[in-house]
Amino acid sequence: MIARGEGTPASQSIDLTADRERALALVPVSRETTARLDRFVELLIAWQEHTNLIARSTVPTLWTRHVADSLQLVGLAPDARVWADLGSGGGFPGLVIACALAQTKGAHVHLVESIGKKATFLRDAVRVTGAPATVHAMRIEDFVDNSPESLDVVAARALARLPELLAMAYPLLKRGALGLFPKGQDVAVELTEAAKYWKIQSSLSQSRTDSKGQIVMVRGIEPTSGAKASKPRTRGNRPR
Numbered sequence: 001m002i003a004r005g006e007g008t009p010a011s012q013s014i015d016l017t018a019d020r021e022r023a024l025a026l027v028p029v030s031r032e033t034t035a036r037l038d039r040f041v042e043l044l045i046a047w048q049e050h051t052n053l054i055a056r057s058t059v060p061t062l063w064t065r066h067v068a069d070s071l072q073l074v075g076l077a078p079d080a081r082v083w084a085d086l087g088s089g090g091g092f093p094g095l096v097i098a099c100a101l102a103q104t105k106g107a108h109v110h111l112v113e114s115i116g117k118k119a120t121f122l123r124d125a126v127r128v129t130g131a132p133a134t135v136h137a138m139r140i141e142d143f144v145d146n147s148p149e150s151l152d153v154v155a156a157r158a159l160a161r162l163p164e165l166l167a168m169a170y171p172l173l174k175r176g177a178l179g180l181f182p183k184g185q186d187v188a189v190e191l192t193e194a195a196k197y198w199k200i201q202s203s204l205s206q207s208r209t210d211s212k213g214q215i216v217m218v219r220g221i222e223p224t225s226g227a228k229a230s231k232p233r234t235r236g237n238r239p240r
Helices: 017-026 031-048 056-076 094-100 116-129 140-145 162-174 187-194
Strands: 082-086 108-112 133-136 153-155 178-183 198-206 214-223
Touching: 017 056, 031 056, 031 094, 031 116, 056 094, 056 178, 056 214, 082 094, 082 140, 082 162, 094 108, 094 116, 094 133, 108 140, 116 133, 140 162, 153 162, 162 178, 162 187, 162 198, 162 214, 187 198, 187 214
Parallel strands: 082 108, 082 153, 108 133, 153 178
Antiparallel strands: 178 214, 198 214
16 A cells, blocks of 8 residues: 655655554454555545645554554444544544444444544545444534433544543543543553542553553543532644
């Protein structure tokens, strides 16, 4: 697979074949899912030439840095059918998860993205891949306040620090959704900060794609007595 990153001349196209093989070795999927992911990545690369969906520096490792990093969440909630991805951006992790669950009865992923261009890309990606997903072009707060159905999992990747993220997702977590939030090497600091505002029932799962990364799994949450979490500020997704 050959990719041409944003602003990269055709003569300097990037070969993603080796990175693709590494990603699929880290998180194996079916041939049908691989075909969907291939179509998704091809579309993302085409859009990346005019819309900043992922950080330019991560294009050479798109499969391991973004695709495999998203796919690993499916294994942490193998029985989950209905997911919400808050701040889906370029489709990570939500669109990738939807591709993986395309042959699972009752599966559906809600992709929440307030930036118009990115929401348009996500709709195009859903069409191209045939993934079971719905794009909600709205603010996270609006989606949470009007969540269309009970959710099994709420996920977010590279969206906000954990205290702010928990404040955004709290109504969904309170109703019983499992929270899956990939974090980097500062996860302990973020958990300590979050503990000032929340009583969290959580555990950590080691990332398969980043030796310094951990996935925070939130199974229960309540505000701490006498403490009030800061009001979350929704901001546009930064390229991952």
